[in-house]
Amino acid sequence: MTSPQAELEKPDFSTLAEKLRGVPADSRKLLVRILEMAYGQNREGRQPDTAYLPELHESCGLDVEGMYEALQPLQQAGLIEVENQYPFEDVHLMPGDESGRTLLRMVCSVCQRKKISLRDVLVELRFDLLS
Amino acid sequence: MNIDYSQTIPNNVELSSDKTLQRALERWQPAFKDWWKDTGPLDTSDLQVYLRTAVNVDKDGWANFGYVRMPDYRWGVFLVPRDEARTISFGEHKGQPAWQEVPGEYRSALRRIIVTQGDTEPASVEQQRLLGKTAPSLYDMRNIFQVNVEEGRHLWAMVYLLHRYFGKDGREEAVNLLERRSGDTNNPRILTAFNEQTRHWIAFFMFAFFTDRDGKFQLASLAESGFDPLSRTCRFMLTEEAHHLFVGESGVARTVQRTCEVMAEHGLADPAEGRQHGVIDLHTLQKFINFHYSVTLDLYGSDVSSNAATYYTSGLKGRHLETRQDDDHKLNSDEYPVLEVEDGKIIEKKVPALTALNARLRDDYNKEIQAGLDRWNRIPEKFGLAFRFRLPHQGFHRKIGSFAGHFVSPDGQLMTESDWNSHRNEWLPTEADHQYVESLMGQVIEPGKFANWIAPPARGINGLPIDFAYVRFN
Numbered sequence: 001m002t003s004p005q006a007e008l009e010k011p012d013f014s015t016l017a018e019k020l021r022g023v024p025a026d027s028r029k030l031l032v033r034i035l036e037m038a039y040g041q042n043r044e045g046r047q048p049d050t051a052y053l054p055e056l057h058e059s060c061g062l063d064v065e066g067m068y069e070a071l072q073p074l075q076q077a078g079l080i081e082v083e084n085q086y087p088f089e090d091v092h093l094m095p096g097d098e099s100g101r102t103l104l105r106m107v108c109s110v111c112q113r114k115k116i117s118l119r120d121v122l123v124e125l126r127f128d129l130l131s
Numbered sequence: 132m133n134i135d136y137s138q139t140i141p142n143n144v145e146l147s148s149d150k151t152l153q154r155a156l157e158r159w160q161p162a163f164k165d166w167w168k169d170t171g172p173l174d175t176s177d178l179q180v181y182l183r184t185a186v187n188v189d190k191d192g193w194a195n196f197g198y199v200r201m202p203d204y205r206w207g208v209f210l211v212p213r214d215e216a217r218t219i220s221f222g223e224h225k226g227q228p229a230w231q232e233v234p235g236e237y238r239s240a241l242r243r244i245i246v247t248q249g250d251t252e253p254a255s256v257e258q259q260r261l262l263g264k265t266a267p268s269l270y271d272m273r274n275i276f277q278v279n280v281e282e283g284r285h286l287w288a289m290v291y292l293l294h295r296y297f298g299k300d301g302r303e304e305a306v307n308l309l310e311r312r313s314g315d316t317n318n319p320r321i322l323t324a325f326n327e328q329t330r331h332w333i334a335f336f337m338f339a340f341f342t343d344r345d346g347k348f349q350l351a352s353l354a355e356s357g358f359d360p361l362s363r364t365c366r367f368m369l370t371e372e373a374h375h376l377f378v379g380e381s382g383v384a385r386t387v388q389r390t391c392e393v394m395a396e397h398g399l400a401d402p403a404e405g406r407q408h409g410v411i412d413l414h415t416l417q418k419f420i421n422f423h424y425s426v427t428l429d430l431y432g433s434d435v436s437s438n439a440a441t442y443y444t445s446g447l448k449g450r451h452l453e454t455r456q457d458d459d460h461k462l463n464s465d466e467y468p469v470l471e472v473e474d475g476k477i478i479e480k481k482v483p484a485l486t487a488l489n490a491r492l493r494d495d496y497n498k499e500i501q502a503g504l505d506r507w508n509r510i511p512e513k514f515g516l517a518f519r520f521r522l523p524h525q526g527f528h529r530k531i532g533s534f535a536g537h538f539v540s541p542d543g544q545l546m547t548e549s550d551w552n553s554h555r556n557e558w559l560p561t562e563a564d565h566q567y568v569e570s571l572m573g574q575v576i577e578p579g580k581f582a583n584w585i586a587p588p589a590r591g592i593n594g595l596p597i598d599f600a601y602v603r604f605n
Contacts, residue, residue, distance in 0.1 A: 045596065054377065054590050055594045088381070
C-alpha cells in the first residue's frame with residue numbers, strides 16, 4: 001500500500017473520477033474486485049498491480065461472458081489491460097501509467113485506513129469520502 | 132446480510148424464527164447427507180479439499196476459501212436480500228408488487244418449475260460421482276468437487292422453497308428429489324440429459340460448458356419470476372454457477388491447447404491426428420461438441436410451447452435479462468421467428484412471440500455458446516492450424532422440438548434416416564471414441580503435475596500457485 005507520505009501530497013482524484021464516470025456501474029464493481037485482488041491479502045509471489053482472471057471468476061460470480069463484457073469498458077477507459085493466455089488472462093491495472101497506479105493504490109490505502117468501503121468510492125463515485 | 136453459521140443449517144433467512152420449518156429441514160438434512168454419501172464423489176470423505184464457501188450474499192464479497200472435508204461442507208439456504216420495492220416486470224401482473232407467497236392459482240405450476248430445476252442439481256452430482264478417481268490433476272479434482280458441493284447447495288435452495296411455501300406436497304417432493312437417481316431405469320431424473328453418463332473428463336468439461344450454461348439461462352429466467360423468493364434464490368445460485376461455466380470453458384480450452392501443442396511439436400496438420408501421442412484429436416473434440424450441444428438444446432423444450440407462454444403471461448418465468456428488453460413485456464401482439472420442417476425443407480416461420488419463448492431463450496443461449504467457440508478457435512489459430520470448431524445446425528440430432536423425428540446434418544441438410552445413420556460415426560462420439568478418451572484418464576495427485584492430454588492452467592485458484600495442494604490426502 002502507499003506510504004502516508006504520498007497521501008500528504010493531497011492527490012487529485014478528479015481524472016480518475018472522470019474516467020470512472022464513463023464506465024458502467026457493473027464494470028466499476030468489477031474494478032473494486034480487481035483492486036482487492038491486486039492490492040489485498042496474499043500478495044506474496046504475485047505480479048504487481050495485477051489480478052488474475054480465475055480468481056476474479058470465483059470471487060465475483062461473473063461467468064466468462066459476463067466477465068469479458070464487464071472488462072471491456074474498463075479497457076476502453078484505459079483503467080486496465082488484459083494480457084496473457086486465454087482463458088487465464090491477467091488483468092493489469094493502468095499499464096504504463098505509474099501515476100495512475102499510484103492513485104489507485106492510494107485510494108485502496110485510504111479506504112483501508114479510514115475503514116471506508118472501496119465500493120462506495122469507486123462504484124458510487126464518492127471520492128469526497130477520501131478527503 | 133451475513134449467513135448464520137451457528138445454526139445446524141446455515142442460512143440467511145432467519146430459519147430459527149420458524150421452528151416448524153426449521154425442524155422439517157433438519158429432518159431432511161440427514162437424508163441429504165445419506166444421499167451425498169451414497170451418490171456424491173466416491174471415496175472422498177477423508178479428503179481435505181480447498182473449497183470456497185459462501186459467507187455472505189452482500190456487496191462486500193461472499194466467498195471464503197479453506198480446506199474442508201466435503202461431508203462437513205456447510206450446505207445451507209442463501210437468498211439475496213429482499214428489495215421491498217420490487218415489482219413484477221412482465222406478463223399480465225406487470226407492475227404489481229412481487230409475490231412473497233405463492234398465489235393459489237399458480238401453486239401447481241410453480242411447484243413443477245421448482246421441482247424440475249431442483250431435480251437437475253443432484254442429478255449432475257450423481258453423473259460425476261466417479262470422476263475424482265480419474266482427475267488429471269489436484270487442481271481439476273478440486274474444481275469438480277467445488278462444482279459438486281455447490282450443485283448440492285442448489286438442491287438445498289430448491290428444497291427450502293418447497294418446504295417453506297408448498298406444505299405437505301412440497302415436503303414430499305423434497306423427499307422424491309433424493310430418491311430419483313440419474314440413469315436409473317425405474318426412477319430416473321426428470322430430464323433426459325441428466326440421465327446420460329458422464330464417463331470421463333471431456334464429457335464433464337463439455338457438460339459444464341454446454342449444459343450448465345442451459346442451467347444459467349433457466350436460472351436467469353427464474354430470477355425474473357414474480358414469485359420473489361424464487362427470484363432471490365436464483366440470483367444467488369447464478370453467482371455460484373458462474374465458476375462452473377469457467378471450469379467447463381477453461382477445461383476444454385486446456386485440452387485444445389495441449390492437442391495443438393502436440394500437433395505443432397510433431398508437425399501434424401490433420402485434425403484427426405494426435406491419438407498416437409496420447410492427446411484427444413480436434414476431430415474427436417468436435418464430435419463431443421456436436422453431442423453435448425444437441426442434447427442440451429433439447430433441454431429448452433419445444434420451440435413453440437403453450438406452457439412457456441402460460442408461465443410468462445402468469446409472471447412465473449421471464450426472459451433472459453427481461454428488464455433490459457425494449458418492448459411491452461407482455462408480447463401479446465409480437466412475433467418471433469422459429470425454424471420448422473415443411474414439405475421436406477427447413478423453413479423460417481413467424482409465430483406468436485409468447486409461444487416462442489423457449490426458442491428465444493435457446494437463441495440467447497446460442498449467442499453465448501458461439502462466443503465460447505470463437506474463443507476456443509483462437510487456440511488452433513494461434514498455432515497456425517486451419518481447423519476451427521463449428522456449432523452444428525440447431526436441427527442436428529434433436530429429440531425434442533420441431534426437428535424431432537427429422538434427420539439433419541451438422542451443416543443443416545435434411546437427410547434420410549439411412550443416409551444420416553451412415554454418417555453418424557463421423558459426427559457423434561462412437562463407443563470407440565469414448566473408450567479411447569477413457570484410456571487416457573488416470574488420476575494425477577502430485578501437486579503441480581498434469582495428465583498428458585491436458586495443458587496446465589496458467590493461473591491457480593484464489594491467486595495460489597498451480598502446484599498448491601488443492602486436495603490433501605490423509
